[in-house]
Amino acid sequence: MRLTEGTPSRLGASWDGRGTNFALFSANAEKVELCLFDGQGRRELERIELPERTEDVWHGYLNDVSPGQLYGYRVYGPYAPERGHRFNPNKLLLDPYAKRLVGRLVWSDAHFAYRTGSAREDLSFDRRDNARGMPKAAVVDESFNWGRREMRPHIPWEDTIIYEAHVKGLTQKREDVPPNLRGTYGGLSSPAMIEHLKRLGVTTIELLPIHGLIDDRILVEKKLANYWGYNSIAFFAPEVRYAQDNPLDSFRTTVARLHDAGIEVMLDVVYNHTAEGNHLGPTLSFRGIDNASYYWLNRENPRFYDDFTGCGSSVNLTHPRVLQMVMDSLRYWVEVCHVDGFRFDLATTLARGPNGFDRGHAFLTAVRQDPVLATAKMVAEPWDLGLGGYQVGAFPSQWSEWNDRYRSAMRRYWSGEGSLIGDISSRMTASSDLFHHDNRATRASINHITVHDGFTLADLFSYNEKHNEANGEDNRDGSNDNHSNNCGHEGPTNDPAINALRRQLRKNALACLLLAQGTPLILAGDEVANTQNGNNNAYCQDNETGWVGWENLGSEDDFIDFVGHLTALRRRFGQIRCQRWLDGRRGDGSYGVLWLTPSAEEMKESDWKFPESRFVAYVLGPMEQGQAPIFVVLNAAPQEIAFKMPKMPEYRSWQQVLNTTRTVQTAEQFLSGVETKAPPRAVLAFAGAP
Template identity: 90%
Template sequence: MRLTAGSSARLGASWDGRGTNFALFSANAEKVELCLFDSQGRRELERIELPERSEDVWHGYLNDVSPGQLYGYRVYGPYAPEHGHRFNPNKLLLDPYAKRLAGRLVWSDAHFGYRAGSAREDLSFDRRDNARGMPKAVVVDETFNWGRREMRPNIPWEDTIIYEAHVKGLTQKRDDVPPNLRGTYGGLSSPAMIDHLKRLGVTTVELLPVHGLIDDRVLVEKKLVNYWGYNTLAFFAPEARYAQDNALDAFRTTVARLHDAGIEVMLDVVYNHTAEGNHMGPTLSFRGIDNASYYWLKPDNPRFYDDFTGCGSSVNLNHPRVLQMVMDSLRYWVEVCHVDGFRFDLATTLARGPNGYDRGAAFLTAVRQDPVLATVKMVAEPWDLGMGGYQVGAFPSQWSEWNDRYRSAMRRYWSGEGSLIGEVSRRMTASSDLFHHDNRSPRAGINHVTVHDGFTLADLFSYNEKHNEANGEDNRDGSSDNHSNNCGHEGPTDDAAITALRRQLRKNQLACLFLAQGTPLMLAGDEVGNTQNGNNNAYCQDNETGWIGWNNLGKEGDDLIDFVGQMTELRRRFGQIRSQRWLDGRRTDGSYGVLWLTPAAVEMKQSDWTFPDGRFLAYVLGPMEQGQAPIFIVLNAAPEEIAFKLPTMPEYKNWQQVLNTTEIEQKTADFAAGVETKAPPRSVLAFAGAA
């Protein structure tokens, strides 16, 4: 027989070498049809009703279907939005477990389950077939030759340095990447980019979303696209726009090459919402398969969605099958694609229960016990837009979290705001006030000053106001609270003094990022002064604005690649910066973890912390083990030089300068303990103790 019952055990399309098993979850469907298409995805060849239903999984096995076959589903059931059901078999639906996509979404009114323009809005019903404009799922052979040498780098958390990048934007403008590879997965792992990453000293590349996505209709009509990719439709399929042919194999080849270079790959993943949007959005997959199961619906009016994400709807991980999909997706990317970790967009949504954020939520519990995910890095963006959504410091011990408190403090400090030394001291020493609980370690906080969302580092010191007019929203989008400082002129300038000051402040931010305890994350392009011309929300700018401009490569002063390399090397040299133990002060035996010092090299008292408008902070991180040197760090955000003394300690007669951000080329200099010297205006200095 060509068609048999098959199995419900594994969801999606699973090829076993002879045929393919198809399995789709839907608790509220009445019938499911598998639709097979020609190799171009234009002609529907046949519809096959899945013959069996086991525990809400519809399934069937076809012995003549092999890899390369294009398919989709039509799901039958009630169309009753007022009761949370939106079944419409006129709409071809993408398999939530699709491993590879063929074709792009071509927008039309046919993609909506209701009649667009109807006075009854989404309560109306649309009978048009949307198949021709839908991307199709492709049956895949998951085998891949990783080669004997492919080894995961397994970088310890304490050694991790993260580099956030967009696959296309990273290489689209790189002249040393072959033209056919620019903007692709292959460009990311080209020899030129690997050399660049090694020069920087980063260990881990964190990629903006590469899950299969679509461009919002409103953007397409403006001739824009969803460049960042936070509009997921397929949680298992690598996005095809970054590959020349087979996206799955292209992605895995890139991972293998980066691993060969000792570089990890993390993915920014978006499980909190899908591309289907709110109740007036299209019916492309989840909504038409089982709307009432996949999404948070308002209990008193299930026609509408609970929106914790600002994207119209929220995925409901409290449902066991929806949770299973997310967990299956994560394991797939680890086991089949060999990725090394994940950063979870709006992670609070994933851990919501009926009463809001819940540290015992089903998702967090599932992650905690999963043996596959125990081997990779898990990072939360610990907030969403719902009530009680800000949860920095509240995730379980297995997790690290983006530390926006570090970002805010360091932006304010280097933009010239005074009376922040207490806040800065906490952020430079792993933010123990946020993360020192439940056996968490300093790696829990991911320190960052700039990321994809917001100003670049160059723009942070070039613009006081956002300039998002190109996004087509009259500059209303994007944050207006940037803690930036244009140094006296808005935008580009030829004024040498302003240009030098901006460069200096960029170096200070980078220096602090790598000298701070916790895990550093830097934004790709900040090492070469990349600008987005004041756009702090370039999510739709797949053009010169969103791509990294590498025109400063080799340009003295603006090319900070070697400076970043020196900072990452400094971080590796001083183990106390990378320590996974929390700091303490002066101990009874005279040893110490950290000593906070006045400019006179005297240990600070309470009155020193409240010094009016204070902008000077100095401290010593003690050695972690015998033979290790202490490091003395000086941060002077004041616009004038400040005299200070080198600490006097019995074991260390001298201090060797290992960093001065005002110097174009770093020079070593020796200072005797107790001697007075000066911190230049707006500078970061560091000294190593010597016997």
């Protein structure tokens, strides 16, 4: 028999070497049809009703279907938006477990389950077939030869330095990457990029979303795109636009090569919403398969969605099958693609229950106990846009979190704001006020000053205002709260003094980022003063604005070796990477950290309240016998400040290991107790010497 009942045990299309099992979850459907297409996805060859339903999984096995076969689903059931159901079998739907997408979405009104323009809006019903303009899922062969040499790096958290990058944007303008690899998965692991990452000393590349995605219709009509990729529709399929040929194999080849170079790969994942948007959005997959199961529906009127994400709807992980899909996706990327970790966009949404964020949520519990995910790095963006959505410091101990409090404090400090030394001291020592609880370690704080969302580092000190006009929203989009400083001129200038100041502030920010306890995250391109010309929301700019510009390589704005020096200091001084929380002076005279006044006296409460203070100095004590302490000085004041080197019986002198005002770092020696001066707006560091 060609068609048999198959099994519900594995969702999606699973080829076993002889045939393919198809399984689709839908609790509220009445019938499910599997639709097979020709090799180009243009012609529907046949429709096959899945013969069995087991615990809300519809399934069937076809013994003549092999890898490469294109398919989709048509799902039958009530079209009753007022009850939360939006079934429409006229709409071809993507398999939520699709491993490969073929073809692109060609926008038309046929993708909407209702009659667009109708006075009844989504309460109307559309009978047009959308299959011709839909991408199709393809059956895949998941086998892959990783080779005997491919070894996952397993970088310890304390050694981790993250580099956030966009697959296309990182290499599209990089001239030493072969032209055929620029903007692709392969470009990430090209010899030039691997050398670049090694020079910087980063350990982990974090990629903006690569799940299969859709470009919003409104952006396409403006000739823009969902460049960043936060518009997922296929949580198992690598996005095809970054691949030269087979996306799955292209991505896995890149992972293998980066692993061979000792570099981890993390993925930014977007499980909190999908590309289907709000109640007036298209019906592409989840909405037409089982809208009432996949999404948070408004309790009072299930026609509408609870939107915690700002994207029109929110995925509901309280449903066990939806939770299963997310967990299956995470395991797939770890087991099949050898990914090393994940950064979860708007992670608060994933742990929402009926009463808001829940630290005991089934999702967090599932992650904690999953053996496949046990060694994966898990990072939360710990907020969403819903009530009670800001949850920095609230995730379980297995998680690290983006620390926007670090970002805000450092931006304000180096932009010239005074009276921040108490906040700065906490942010430089892993933000214990946020994370020192429930056996969490210092790695819980993911420190960053710039990320994809917001100004680049160069723009942070070049613009006071955002300039997002190219996004087509009259400059209304993007944050207005940037804590930036244009140093006296908005945008580019030929004034040498302003440009020198901007370079100095960028170096200071990078120095603080890599000298701070916690886990540092560097935005790709900041090492070469990449600019977005003041655009702080380049999500739709798949062009020169959004791509990293490498034209400053070899110029005075090239900080690659400077960053490499900072990462080397981080490796040298274990107390910066320490996962234990610091204490002050101990009973035996030893210490974790000593906070010092400019006269090298230990700070008292009154010293922390010094008006308009901009000077911070502290010593991190040695962690083990023979290790040197490190003395760090931050001077954000616009003038020199005299200070004394610390007096410690066991250290006769201090060797300078960092001075951000110097082009070349020199190892000057300073005797203990001697007075010297911190240059204006500078970061200094010294190693204790016997």
